[in-house]
Amino acid sequence: MSDFTEANREYFDKLATSYTGRFADASRMLASQTVQHRNWISERWTDTEAGKSKEIRMLEYACGPGVVSMSLAPFVTQIIGVDISDNMVAEFNRNASSLGLADKAIGYKADLLAENPAAQEIESACANLDMVTISMALHHFENPSTALKRLAERLNKSGVCYIIDLVAHTDAHGHAHEQHKDDFAEAAHTIKTHGFSSEDMQRFFEGAGLTGFKYEVLSEPLTFSTEERSFSKTVFVARAQRA
Numbered sequence: 001m002s003d004f005t006e007a008n009r010e011y012f013d014k015l016a017t018s019y020t021g022r023f024a025d026a027s028r029m030l031a032s033q034t035v036q037h038r039n040w041i042s043e044r045w046t047d048t049e050a051g052k053s054k055e056i057r058m059l060e061y062a063c064g065p066g067v068v069s070m071s072l073a074p075f076v077t078q079i080i081g082v083d084i085s086d087n088m089v090a091e092f093n094r095n096a097s098s099l100g101l102a103d104k105a106i107g108y109k110a111d112l113l114a115e116n117p118a119a120q121e122i123e124s125a126c127a128n129l130d131m132v133t134i135s136m137a138l139h140h141f142e143n144p145s146t147a148l149k150r151l152a153e154r155l156n157k158s159g160v161c162y163i164i165d166l167v168a169h170t171d172a173h174g175h176a177h178e179q180h181k182d183d184f185a186e187a188a189h190t191i192k193t194h195g196f197s198s199e200d201m202q203r204f205f206e207g208a209g210l211t212g213f214k215y216e217v218l219s220e221p222l223t224f225s226t227e228e229r230s231f232s233k234t235v236f237v238a239r240a241q242r243a
């Protein structure tokens, strides 16, 4: 694990038990926007003509407590959550269990972006996927472009990649600035990219061999409140699929 990834692991491992309470408003919004965008993301779900009676296996990478996974659980047949933080994986498995989803959703600790393969059980669980999702984590990856390539390789034909993340802030000259690092000051050392534009995402998806690109900036902001202040962020959803 690189020093940067290790810094993420350490930070989120400490935050894990308070994460759900601290980001409750943001998590509710991520879940509801995901469900509202379900047919925009994919046509294959357990209740649609294209997906009925089929296996629909989904990986949430950098899953944290699994907000997106749990919101999509009724519409897929199997969910694998993977995160580099043991404590986040424990939160994922605790949530799955308390929602009665322990048979359908299982979390593992692994770094699927590392050169070396993960343990055999995890590699098998994370192969032949119908969907890979990454929520609010792409900006924490050392190399988002390589990350999407590695994860897209795990998709079946027609499998979908669905991303939610921060929109890039640019100044009057079109240069990205570091507003996100200022707002999330204590997490600044875990952030690599200051959000993503539609062009960024299209480039990453095309580089990963995916087609059918869509990107939408959400009109509802993602809100964060601490004891000292509240602020909001503009986020996007994006999707593409293996041809």
Ligand SMILES: C[S@@+](CC[C@H](N)C(=O)[O-])C[C@H]1O[C@@H](n2cnc3c(N)ncnc32)[C@H](O)[C@@H]1O
Pocket (backbone or CB within 6 Å): 005, 008, 009, 012, 013, 027, 030, 061, 062, 063, 064, 065, 066, 067, 068, 082, 083, 084, 085, 088, 110, 111, 112, 113, 134, 135, 136, 137, 140, 141, 142
């Ligand atoms: C801001 S949280 C998002 C959690 C969750 N996806 C959500 O939407 O609430 C970022 C998550 O990414 C994980 N993470 C950061 N870098 C990672 C990496 N290289 N591989 C896997 N997980 C990573 C962290 O441990 C943390 O759980």
